[in-house]
């Protein structure tokens with residue numbers, strides 16, 4: 174059993190605690206930090222947590238605590254992680270790790286220098302669908318991954334601080350792009366180096382200084398492309414969609430909105446529907462078990478299993494740092510309107526590049542380009558002459 178200090182009593186602190194205390198979990202939150210005594214007391218009572226405090230220091234240095242979970246606004250991640258590391262506690266931090274790569278690098282150095290366990294809480298690579306799809310990709314079900322499209326779009330965040338880039342570090346790229354970028358890395362292969370990015374972003378709708386909408390491409394050393402689409406102005410709920418194209422197959426995943434639970438309610442008396450749902454009446458799309466569908470249960474299981482085994486979790490602060498470095502390049506690209514290199518102070522993956530190219534031999538003279546069955550039933554093969562390069566087609 175591990176004893177946890179939860180820092181933050183907002184949306185993510187709530188989801189994390191629901192997950193940690195769900196399914197009769199043996200790991201328990203034993204103290205919670207909130208700026209507001211009233212909120213801390215209520216949160217502790219709601220989740221059967223024995224202690225609450227308005228002192229971050231008191232929470233992280235509590236002798237009973239093994240693990241600190243950081244669920245605070247982005248500008249406080251560094252301070253909270255430094256405090257936890259100085260107290261010698263294992264530390265798990267929500268996304269994004271830092272407001273930029275510099276901050277993430279300082280955080281990574283701190284936990285490595287103090288030698289504490291660190292886990293990056295990127296829940297969306299732990300959704301039940303992602304884990305199943307990822308295992309299939311690893312087993313070779315779709316061949317090498319060429320392209321991943323990941324989309325997160327909703328009507329905008331739920332607290333003031335997200336909309337202030339000095340506190341949050343950025344707009345939709347930093348808030349949502351971090352998820353999509355890591356989903357792309359996860360499928361393409363985290364050992365493959367992200368080389369460069371091109372990104373468009375704009376403030377289309379909201380009266381804010383940061384971007385409310387962005388699309389980007391991350392190019393990897395083997396030629397694979399991770400594409401992300403993020404928005405804070407999408408209407409109708411929260412979309413979390415991924416597509417993976419491999420040399421031998423493809424995958425489509427819809428994690429959240431309209432995934433097979435639809436309800437029409439004229440009075441709308443059902444209460445909370447799902448994260449970022451815009452309405453409680455009319456046609457609504459509830460989610461059966463939100464903390465599970467969003468990956469929190471599998472994520473904490475991996476984190477605590479790794480901690481107990483003395484192993485690294487699937488996601489650690491180095492991953493958080495790489496994601497921040499990719500996002501920094503995105504912001505540079507938005508300004509320059511050009512491809513920008515991903516600048517990493519240290520690359521811990523592979524430097525060997527395995528090409529995606531997978532030519533299929535038809536016979537001694539030809540490469541197979543493709544086969545096709547036409548509407549009238551005829552079958553065709555399209556071939557390339559190995560010597561001359563000529564493309565021909567044959568029937569039969």
Ligand SMILES: NC(=O)c1ccc[n+]([C@@H]2O[C@H](COP(=O)([O-])OP(=O)(O)OC[C@H]3O[C@@H](n4cnc5c(N)ncnc54)[C@H](O)[C@@H]3O)[C@@H](O)[C@H]2O)c1
Nearest residue numbers: 181182183184185186208244245246247267268269296332
């Ligand atoms: N899927 C995810 O992984 C996910 C989802 C949502 C949020 N997050 C991340 O979680 C973190 C918190 O986001 P949230 O949605 O819970 O925000 P929130 O606004 O709902 O909650 C933030 C919490 O921090 C407290 N807080 C705010 N300013 C503070 C200050 N100056 N000092 C101390 N406490 C302060 C608030 O009172 C609240 O308890 C962010 O880093 C965000 O990016 C992750």
